[in-house]
Amino acid sequence: MSNLDQLGSALKEIVGEANVVQNPDQLKAYAVDGLVPKAVVSPGSVEEVSKVLIYANAEKLTVVPRGNGSMMASGGIPKKVDIVLSLLRLNRIVDYDVANLSLSVQAGITLAEVQKKLASGGKGNFLPLDPPHTEKATIGGIIATNASGPKRYLYGTARDLLLGLKVVSPNGDIVSFGGKTMKNVSGYDMTKLMIGTWGGLGIITEITTKLLPLPEASATLLASFNNLAAVGLFVRKIVHSVLLPSAVDLINEKAAERLGEKSKYLLAFSLEGVVEAVDRQVAEISDSAKKEGAVAVKVLKGAEEQNFWIRVRDFSEAVAKEFAPPVVLKSNFVISKHTELLGTYEKMAQAAGINAAFMVHAGNGILYTYILEKAEKTGGLAEFIGKLTAEAVKYEGNLVVESCPREIKEKISVWGQQRSDQVVMRRLKEKMDPQGVLNPGRFVGGI
Amino acid sequence: MEKEKIVHELNRLIGNEKVLGSDMQITLYEYDAYLLRAKPDCIVLPTTTEDVSKVVKFAHDNGIRVVARGAGTNLTGGSVCLHGGIAIVTTKMNQILDLDIENQRIVVQPGLITLNLKNFLARHGYLYQPDPASEKSSTLGGNVGENAGGPHCLKYGVTSNHVLGGELVLFDGEVIQFGGKALDNPGYDLSGVLSGSEGTLGIMTKLVLRIVPKAEAVKTMMCIFNTIKDGSDTVSAIIADGMIPATLEMMDNLTIKAVEEAYNAGLPKDAAALLIIELDGLKDGMERLAEHIQNICKKHNVREIRVAKDEAERAKIWAARKGAFGAVGRLRPNYLVNDGTVPRTKLPETLDKVIKIGQKYNLPIANVFHAGDGNLHPLVLFDERDKDELGRVHKAATEIMQACADMGGTISGEHGIGVEKLHGMSFIFSAKDMAAMNRVKAAFDPANRYNPGKLLPELQKTA
Numbered sequence: 001m002s003n004l005d006q007l008g009s010a011l012k013e014i015v016g017e018a019n020v021v022q023n024p025d026q027l028k029a030y031a032v033d034g035l036v037p038k039a040v041v042s043p044g045s046v047e048e049v050s051k052v053l054i055y056a057n058a059e060k061l062t063v064v065p066r067g068n069g070s071m072m073a074s075g076g077i078p079k080k081v082d083i084v085l086s087l088l089r090l091n092r093i094v095d096y097d098v099a100n101l102s103l104s105v106q107a108g109i110t111l112a113e114v115q116k117k118l119a120s121g122g123k124g125n126f127l128p129l130d131p132p133h134t135e136k137a138t139i140g141g142i143i144a145t146n147a148s149g150p151k152r153y154l155y156g157t158a159r160d161l162l163l164g165l166k167v168v169s170p171n172g173d174i175v176s177f178g179g180k181t182m183k184n185v186s187g188y189d190m191t192k193l194m195i196g197t198w199g200g201l202g203i204i205t206e207i208t209t210k211l212l213p214l215p216e217a218s219a220t221l222l223a224s225f226n227n228l229a230a231v232g233l234f235v236r237k238i239v240h241s242v243l244l245p246s247a248v249d250l251i252n253e254k255a256a257e258r259l260g261e262k263s264k265y266l267l268a269f270s271l272e273g274v275v276e277a278v279d280r281q282v283a284e285i286s287d288s289a290k291k292e293g294a295v296a297v298k299v300l301k302g303a304e305e306q307n308f309w310i311r312v313r314d315f316s317e318a319v320a321k322e323f324a325p326p327v328v329l330k331s332n333f334v335i336s337k338h339t340e341l342l343g344t345y346e347k348m349a350q351a352a353g354i355n356a357a358f359m360v361h362a363g364n365g366i367l368y369t370y371i372l373e374k375a376e377k378t379g380g381l382a383e384f385i386g387k388l389t390a391e392a393v394k395y396e397g398n399l400v401v402e403s404c405p406r407e408i409k410e411k412i413s414v415w416g417q418q419r420s421d422q423v424v425m426r427r428l429k430e431k432m433d434p435q436g437v438l439n440p441g442r443f444v445g446g447i
Numbered sequence: 448m449e450k451e452k453i454v455h456e457l458n459r460l461i462g463n464e465k466v467l468g469s470d471m472q473i474t475l476y477e478y479d480a481y482l483l484r485a486k487p488d489c490i491v492l493p494t495t496t497e498d499v500s501k502v503v504k505f506a507h508d509n510g511i512r513v514v515a516r517g518a519g520t521n522l523t524g525g526s527v528c529l530h531g532g533i534a535i536v537t538t539k540m541n542q543i544l545d546l547d548i549e550n551q552r553i554v555v556q557p558g559l560i561t562l563n564l565k566n567f568l569a570r571h572g573y574l575y576q577p578d579p580a581s582e583k584s585s586t587l588g589g590n591v592g593e594n595a596g597g598p599h600c601l602k603y604g605v606t607s608n609h610v611l612g613g614e615l616v617l618f619d620g621e622v623i624q625f626g627g628k629a630l631d632n633p634g635y636d637l638s639g640v641l642s643g644s645e646g647t648l649g650i651m652t653k654l655v656l657r658i659v660p661k662a663e664a665v666k667t668m669m670c671i672f673n674t675i676k677d678g679s680d681t682v683s684a685i686i687a688d689g690m691i692p693a694t695l696e697m698m699d700n701l702t703i704k705a706v707e708e709a710y711n712a713g714l715p716k717d718a719a720a721l722l723i724i725e726l727d728g729l730k731d732g733m734e735r736l737a738e739h740i741q742n743i744c745k746k747h748n749v750r751e752i753r754v755a756k757d758e759a760e761r762a763k764i765w766a767a768r769k770g771a772f773g774a775v776g777r778l779r780p781n782y783l784v785n786d787g788t789v790p791r792t793k794l795p796e797t798l799d800k801v802i803k804i805g806q807k808y809n810l811p812i813a814n815v816f817h818a819g820d821g822n823l824h825p826l827v828l829f830d831e832r833d834k835d836e837l838g839r840v841h842k843a844a845t846e847i848m849q850a851c852a853d854m855g856g857t858i859s860g861e862h863g864i865g866v867e868k869l870h871g872m873s874f875i876f877s878a879k880d881m882a883a884m885n886r887v888k889a890a891f892d893p894a895n896r897y898n899p900g901k902l903l904p905e906l907q908k909t910a
């Protein structure tokens with residue numbers, strides 16, 4: 001038997017014939033940065049995930065975990081891709097405890113499906129995460145990549161919501177951390193350690209999170225500005241006020257155009273909560289915006305409001321349809337510098353002759369750059385990314401390439417500038433995954 | 448290395464004004480707020496990161512253990528030098544290094560007292576959310592080390608949700624920066640795993656904390672009940688109704704009486720339970736929400752609801768709550784506080800079990816706790832000179848931990864494992880779970896010199 005046949009029969013024994021893909025044509029769709037796996041395996045239980053990892057350890061094979069694949073273009077070029085492990089068959093809701101306001105799900109279920117189910121329980125609840133890929137993103141993928149969206153401004157990110165995880169360690173051990181209590185300091189907070197690790201310290205198979213009751217009312221306010229300095233002053237005023245918007249997003253002209261809005265700089269405020277507070281914030285922010293130089297203000301409600309935020313969240317998907325593979329960059333920086341950074345980025349794009357759209361979570365210090373042209377036709381892209389990175393570092397942040405073609409990855413560090421904590425990350429990876437079974441090479445510093 | 452030699456070398460390294468080594472000085476640092484006593488070989492009081500780094504490097508090179516210690520308010524023995532070594536006391540590293548209002552961050556040294564930070568921020572109209580009851584004396588480094596909670600964590604999350612980065616001295620004295628003022632720095636969430644690591648992974652010498660503007664409005668209500676069950680049912684009913692107030696705190700009769708006798712706070716001494724419910728945020732709609740909550744209380748037979756009319760009245764209510772441990776401490780020579788946490792739906796059932804455990808071991812138990820979070824604090828009262836009673840106390844504490852674990856809960860919500868709860872770790876973790884945690888420990892501290900014998904049972908054996 002060839003090695004490939006041996007691999008195939010071993011995997012089939014674990015997960016069943018129907019759940020192993022070895023057909024070369026089908027495998028191409030699972031390539032990571034051009035590296036085609038030898039097999040794709042879809043376990044139907046945590047125990048099967050464990051067995052696959054034990055087998056991979058024994059055979060010195062590497063395993064790349066995968067949900068719906070929306071973040072597979074992120075990360076560094078893998079050292080080796082032997083087995084892609086799909087979590088899509090692990091897609092059950094394990095426990096929806098309405099009275100405790102907690103939820104446990106398997107990793108492969110989509111956020112969209114979860115939200116549907118949550119809205120129908122009790123008075124209606126939701127999981128306050130709104131990352132890109134509204135329909136496709138799986139809960140496991142969101143946690144493994146620490147994905148977030150505009151409403152993190154009020155609700156925070158995975159680290160503020162997770163209560164517990166079930167994980168298969170790189171050596172195949174099935175381990176559980178945290179639980180369904182709101183507080184937990186028993187042992188190390190392994191739950192937080194697993195967030196955003198791209199599966200490199202273990203494969204997340206089950207997630208328990210806090211929930212929130214659905215807000216009584218909501219509205220979205222869009223304010224258009226012509227002047228970036230005025231935007232800066234206005235956002236500062238709101239962010240440092242008693243008002244509590246759930247999102248404060250700043251969208252530049254090219255991005256606004258793709259959202260169907262005409263505006264040089266568009267500020268979008270999501271307002272959620274009790275009806276009195278929503279009404280007051282709509283009125284107060286509108287008035288304030290006009291005083292601070294907004295040229296147009298409008299309020300979105302109902303389906304119009306929902307669709308607006310879905311288009312914001314799925315901006316990268318729309319870009320990807322036109323310019324595959326898309327180039328998406330995420331800069332982080334101190335929150336007060338959002339207009340400075342956006343202004344500089346716009347000038348840099350113009351100077352480099354690169355067509356780029358920008359969207360900023362203005363209250364969180366997170367800026368996304370989307371290149372609106374085919375990467376292979378864009379000259380000087382690597383150099384451009386380097387310049388943007390340096391600028392974010394100036395404001396105590398960094399730049400992560402969320403998606404780009406392999407040729408660009410070869411020229412840059414997709415995780416931005418290295419920091420002094422890399423030494424600890426390397427030691428953690430070496431201790432927890434000594435054989436380098438899980439996703440080797442794709443994480444920060446090539447670990 | 449001999450004690451005298453250690454003191455001599457440390458004097459040379461960081462200056463003798465920062466090194467304590469006399470028997471009397473050592474005795475002062477042999478305990479914390481748990482029942483355990485053990486002496487360090489010597490104590491250092493660094494003022495800078497460089498001091499800490501030098502001491503840790505010296506300890507590393509000479510195979511000496513180190514234990515970080517703040518104000519010593521730890522309830523589980525976490526700051527006691529179980530196996531001797533150097534106690535690195537951070538109380539002189541108490542400076543605010545950078546108030547950055549524009550970016551809503553503050554950078555502090557770990558020895559800063561929590562309440563001092565909060566008072567400082569209040570003058571600027573800003574707030575650091577976590578509010579452990581010990582905030583008057585506890586340090587921020589200790590809060591992060593234990594991942595401390597507090598009443599307002601119900602709405603705002605625990606300490607780790609407000610720690611965004613800092614500076615860490617590694618086992619060999621190397622100094623690294625983790626996280627920072629900006630969110631989403633690439634890499635593992637080291638702030639997350641360091642929070643609550645009880646000084647076993649390194650020593651934090653700077654903390655970057657999130658601050659927020661003070662809320663516009665706050666409404667504080669004290670709801671008085673004739674039975675414990677009515678009180679805890681009210682808590683469940685409020686959450687089930689889709690409301691998460693800023694706090695949902697509860698006290699039982701023994702606590703109410705103790706607090707009243709200690710502070711004359713105006714509490715009804717005959718009440719079976721008392722809930723402190725606080726709403727905060729925008730003023731709009733708050734009155735309606737408060738009424739709604741009051742109606743839920745009425746449905747559960749509330750006897751009386753007192754609403755704080757002004758900040759002074761609110762402060763009085765909170766002083767009663769935050770002084771509860773101290774007040775209960777007047778009832779018997781000692782108390783042991785349990786910290787089990789259960790899914791909040793299991794609160795009434797768990798309280799019932801706690802009461803029965805108290806009866807079984809013939810021990811008075813006062814209850815004061817974060818009801819909205821399902822985080823219990825049964826205070827088991829006793830006299831440590833009575834060895835039989837002491838034995839029963841430990842048995843009762845273990846049974847309470849087991850009861851919380853059986854309810855699908857955990858053994859500690861905010862006080863940590865330390866030494867006290869080591870034997871309870873197996874109630875909630877498998878050997879494989881703990882092996883994974885051991886690998887984290889090994890990555891940060893390969894020779895197990897940082898606070899040995901704490902947090903993980905296996906490490907205790909090898910210490």
